[in-house]
Amino acid sequence: MADNAIPLVVRDLHKSFNDNPVLEGLSLEAHEGDVISLIGASGSGKSTFLRCMNLLEIPNAGDIVVHGESVKFKTRRGEREPADWKQVERIRARLSMVFQGFNLWAHMTLIGNVIEAPVHVLGKSKKEAREHAMALLERVGLADRADYFPAQLSGGQQQRGAIARALAMDPEVMLFDEPTSALDPELVGDVLKVMRELADEGRTMVVVTHEMDFARDVSSQVIYLHQGRVEEAGKPEDVFGNPSSERLKQFLGPRF
């Protein structure tokens, strides 16, 4: 299949922090409707990998291609950096991110958060953005909280609000960075339910997660990372049902 039909292609990504290699040649192809789960122990590089995809971290080598558009890099004083920050901003707007710590803008109401980027980045009218936002908040069960500030919401509500903010961009790919790790256990379910619905409706998603049930039941592909390399990857039934790597077997434990 030609690259320009694939929402997100990442090829041979390398990243190191102060000469410590964190990613050593990671690749990934997210096709339309794919849900790719990245799993692995802390420090395996899965969050860094995800953050390279929207250039919150700048990879030292490798390509990132969004619907055929390749991110351009240049080298300045021995450091690799994007050649065109306008291009980076444009690409980021097409890949919405949901953070572990929610990161809703604290000084804006929930609906203010949801319409912020559509209005100021995509240039939509306020009226149109508000209507869309209300429909999205309805969807994630927060329509009655539209005028609340983030600090007035529970963690689970904030994260569902953050998902509404991500959806408001009509993203081509959604990036989830451990979206349930900062939540109290009883709040995790609501967030995962929303994410399952998104997967069911064919959203293209890349999810860094510790929720193994979610990874097994929802993903189209699971990638297990160990020390910045792909240790094992494949369909969830193979990765969970019949893992070949000893490390992965240990990581998954006796439940699988």
Added chain:
Amino acid sequence: MIDFHGYGWRLLGGALLTAELAVLSLVLALMIGLVVASIKLSRSSVLRGFALLYTTIIRGVPDLVMMMLLFYGGQIGVNMVVDQFNSWLGTNVFINVNAFMAGVITLAVIYGAYMSETFRGAFLAVDAGQMEAARAYGMSGWLAFRRVRFPLMMRHALPGINNNWMVLLKSTALVSIIGLSDMVHIADQATKATHQPFLFMVPVGLGYLAITSVSELAVRWLRQRYDAGFHTAKRGA
């Protein structure tokens, strides 16, 4: 009716001058403070060095000395530059450093240094995740600054700004030494002429109090505006 021995209107004029001087200096000082704070947080070590030098000198030297240095030194500096141009162009121009502008610039340069420290601390107090979200949603640097970084920073900066403003306002009294007729200067003249210090100095004190009281209202309004979202009364509702 109190008899001000004919100084009443001049005193009011002096109060107006004080207020103009203070407000103009404040606006300039805020701009200088923002720029210098941004430089202090920038990646360029050369620029950071200059910013550090600026704040170190300004904060370590008395305001009075700075004012005389900038006022007289400024006139000498301007003369030197103008003389140079005169000799090149064969003209005969003289530019007089306007005492009011000199006062405004001096106060702004002094309080810009204090403001820059206030802003620097306030920028650092903003949670990094807030800016990360702004970048992740495709905001340009300027848009992210305007919509996210600045309003979040202001909440932390306001108490410090308010403090600096109060000190700045009172420092305007120093401009009388460079020949500006602010309200302290007028009251001082009137006192010397009439030997009635209370008659003139009490109204001057009240004048400063009036200005700070009005500004307190403005600060309260700003605080409400930038605190929005940080009171959690409805939490869990």
